[in-house]
Amino acid sequence: MSGEAWTWVGVAVAVLFAVVGVYLVLSAREPGRHVAAQRPSRDSFRGVDDAPPPRKRVAVVVNPTKFDDLDAVRATLARVCEAQDWAPPELHETTVHDVGFGQTREALASGVDLVCALGGDGTVRAVAQEMVGSGVPLGLLPGGTGNLLARNLEMPVDDLERAMVVALTGRNRHVDAAWLTLDPEDLELEEGAGEGSSAGAQRHAFFVMAGMGLDAAIMDSTSEQLKSRIGWGAYVPAGLRHMLTERFKVTLTVDGGPPATQRARMVVIGNCGKITGGIDLLPDAEPDDGMLDVIVLAPRGVAAWASVAARVITRSDRTNANLARHKCQTATVQVDEPQRVQVDGDIIGEASRLSVEVQPRVLVVRTENGRPAGA
Structure with a gap:
């Protein structure tokens, strides 16, 4: 084929592509054809008279x-x-x-x-x-x-x-939620303890601390009127009255291990560490670690109490005869004579035996600096 013939072929091909291109452009402009669907606004689904979504309650x-x-x-x-x-x-x-x-x-x-x-x-x-x-x-x-x-x-x-x-x-x-169960044998419940609770009168949840012995006695003998007037300082007079009362024999078993028996003044089981007055009684306690922190206090006299106070103030985690620390998921406490029992400051009665267990991360609390689930 001559050069002139090839020139005419090229012109014909160019014209063909031009015609096809013009056709496609004109087709795209026709209503309903080759037009990308646009997402309607949210309000287009709502009638003029439809009510707005309800506010949270x-x-x-x-x-x-x-x-x-x-x-x-x-x-x-x-x-x-x-x-x-x-x-x-x-x-x-x-x-x-x-x-x-x-x-x-x-x-x-x-x-x-x-x-x-x-x-x-x-x-x-x-x-x-x-x-x-x-x-x-x-x-x-x-x-x-x-x-x-x-x-x-x-x-x-x-x-x-x-x-x-x-x-x-x-x-x-x-x-976490911690659950305390009182042994029904040799049990004297406080009037109204657990009334209205879906868990009954012998099973109680706590989220800060539960205690048996001295701390419960202090809370039981502090009046609401005094607390409303002077705040946490109302516990001080009751503490001074009870701090040198007779010790009792306690047998503690943690996580199903061997029982340990000693003389003591109180047993405290904590899900959190801070108590009234900003005192960090259980410095290692975390409310979402799936563990409970237990202390057994057994000071005999004023000097021993001073030693315990120093250890609490300095956040010492050492165990000795005056203050023993344990970390566990379950525990049982048995005493030789009935002792007062408190959960998060509520006196629930007297008992000779109780058991506690932790239920990890089952309560959602709205906080300023919360940790999302799984963190």
Whole structure:
């Protein structure tokens, strides 16, 4: 083929490609053809008269005896909820016969997104116990003398408004629950102990500490009126009265190991470490490590008590005859004569034997610096 013929072939091919290109461009401009579908806006699915999605709901289980002006408390909580675009808070008041167990179950059954405890450590314990395993977050609002769980989780304990903001907007932290079971034999329950609880009168959850002996006796002999007037210092006179009372024989078994028997003044089992007054009694305790920390205190006189105090202040983890430390998941405590028993500051009665076990990371708590599940 001559050069001129090849030139005409090239021209023909170029014209053919040009015609095809023009056709494709014109086709793309025709309605409904070759046009990429655009995602409609969310509002296009909603009718003009459709209501906006419902706001989140919070229930507050409150101990009314802790406040002189409950209406002012309600107004503060409502103001925070409105600012955070939550529905007005639903308040459930505790009673003498039910310190928060039934109220919490009622709140959970209503399908709220958050349950807050507003009262003393007893209110917090009751609410938290019923929320174990629910998956619903617990908010901690300051209303008592100790506020020990909030202090151990480094949350606001002197500002209700700020604490409510944390409850509504904070991060979730999964913490352990510890369970104490009293032996039904040789057991004298405190009047009303466990009343309203779904776990019964012999099984009690705690989230800070449980104790047998001296610490329970101190709490039992400290009046609510004195605590409301002078705070944690109210425990000091009771402590001085009881610190040199007769020791008792205790047999401790941890994680099914060999039992150890000694004379002691008290046994404390902790899920957290800090107690009233900011004292770090159990410096190695973490609320989400799946372990319990146990101490047995056995000082005989004033000098021995001074040694124990020094060890607590310096956060010493050494074990000796005056202060023995253990770490475990389960423990049993047996004493030669019935002793007072407390869980998170609530006196539940006298017993000669108890057992404890930890249930790891089963309570969701709303905190400022929470750790997400699995962290």
